[in-house]
Amino acid sequence: MRLVNTRYVEEGSILARQVINPAGKVLLQAGVRVTASYLSRLQSMGYDVLFIQDDRLEDVEFHIAITARTREVAYKTIENVSKYISSPESCLQVDNIRLTIQEMINDLLYSSDVLGNLTEIQGFDDYTYHHSVNTTIIALILGIASGYSEQKLIELGMGVLMHDIGKIKIPEEILNKKTPLTEEEFREIKQHAIYGFDILRKNNDLSLLSSHVAFQHHEKFDGSGYPRGLKGSEIHEYGKLAAVADVYEALTSKRVYRRAVDPNEAYEYIISQSNSHFDPQILEIFQRHIAVYPSGTGIILSNGQRGNVLKQNSAFANRPFVRIFYQDEDALTTPIDYNLADHPSLMIIAVDNR
Numbered sequence: 463m464r465l466v467n468t469r470y471v472e473e474g475s476i477l478a479r480q481v482i483n484p485a486g487k488v489l490l491q492a493g494v495r496v497t498a499s500y501l502s503r504l505q506s507m508g509y510d511v512l513f514i515q516d517d518r519l520e521d522v523e524f525h526i527a528i529t530a531r532t533r534e535v536a537y538k539t540i541e542n543v544s545k546y547i548s549s550p551e552s553c554l555q556v557d558n559i560r561l562t563i564q565e566m567i568n569d570l571l572y573s574s575d576v577l578g579n580l581t582e583i584q585g586f587d588d589y590t591y592h593h594s595v596n597t598t599i600i601a602l603i604l605g606i607a608s609g610y611s612e613q614k615l616i617e618l619g620m621g622v623l624m625h626d627i628g629k630i631k632i633p634e635e636i637l638n639k640k641t642p643l644t645e646e647e648f649r650e651i652k653q654h655a656i657y658g659f660d661i662l663r664k665n666n667d668l669s670l671l672s673s674h675v676a677f678q679h680h681e682k683f684d685g686s687g688y689p690r691g692l693k694g695s696e697i698h699e700y701g702k703l704a705a706v707a708d709v710y711e712a713l714t715s716k717r718v719y720r721r722a723v724d725p726n727e728a729y730e731y732i733i734s735q736s737n738s739h740f741d742p743q744i745l746e747i748f749q750r751h752i753a754v755y756p757s758g759t760g761i762i763l764s765n766g767q768r769g770n771v772l773k774q775n776s777a778f779a780n781r782p783f784v785r786i787f788y789q790d791e792d793a794l795t796t797p798i799d800y801n802l803a804d805h806p807s808l809m810i811i812a813v814d815n816r
């Protein structure tokens with residue numbers, strides 16, 4: 463199978479993976495033949511790419527982070543938490559949230575070491591919920607890679623799932639504003655870290671460290687973040703992990719008003735912020751465990767060859783195994799496989815999901 467941009471998917475192609483919505487509901491099953499009406503519907507729902515069956519790429523290795531069912535549970539959980547906040551008399555169902563995080567951790571422990579496919583392909587939707595779920599996945603991967611105990615993973619996961627909960631107190635007009643924010647509005651948005659901390663810390667059965675994830679996820683390593691301008695070791699490790707996961711998720715997910723940044727561009731941006739926004743030690747873990755190019759992605763190499771990512775290379779997130787089918791515009795008679803880790807002179811220069 464390979465990733466194909468919906469603009470290039472041919473009618474009659476067969477879906478290699480199910481298509482889910484951000485809430486975890488299956489829209490189309492794997493094996494379904496794609497029709498013109500499916501395609502236009504998916505495009506209007508924000509689906510840019512699909513996994514299509516391709517006999518030449520049957521051996522593409524696909525490791526999904528969490529199952530569609532776990533995603534559905536997580537999505538429901540954060541949806542319910544948000545509803546609770548609007549009716550302050552009931553208290554946070556901490557046990558439910560803990561169970562959700564445990565389920566996510568169990569799924570992640572079964573997935574691969576280097577994750578090339580963080581999520582099934584998604585369209586856009588109520589952004590805050592699916593942002594929360596995806597950010598939790600990324601933060602938990604980083605936590606697992608850091609050797610965290612289950613208890614620490616749960617503390618981290620619960621905090622990250624609710625990191626933006628304070629946005630509930632920010633007026634929608636400001637949150638969804640598509641034109642630049644005024645200084646005043648920006649000041650208000652920044653309050654969500656404090657609001658979130660205040661909401662969460664009132665719950666005695668939630669670890670205070672989880673509440674601090676909401677408080678600290680916008681702090682920056684060099685002290686230029688908010689709300690308190692903490693720097694370096696003043697920021698708790700959970701806050702630092704959450705910061706990386708939060709920004710990477712925001713960049714790579716599609717929003718109604720802008721396309722998603724290509725995964726390699728998002729990756730480069732994150733790495734470029736080492737020592738300023740992010741803790742370099744956490745970026746080292748990020749680089750070893752989050753793949754730059756998801757398996758199945760179409761790529762162009764620096765020598766003009768074009769093909770697809772076959773599988774990930776642990777320790778070299780930007781140098782996967784690839785299979786090449788074209789030299790410039792000419793099809794090769796026999797495809798060539800490369801382990802890019804063994805070919806340091808070859809670089810992936812572009813993503814091309816034709």
Ligand SMILES: [Fe+2]
Nearest residue numbers: 625626679680
């Ligand atoms: Fe935030």
Ligand SMILES: [Fe+2]
Nearest residue numbers: 593625626708
């Ligand atoms: Fe966030």
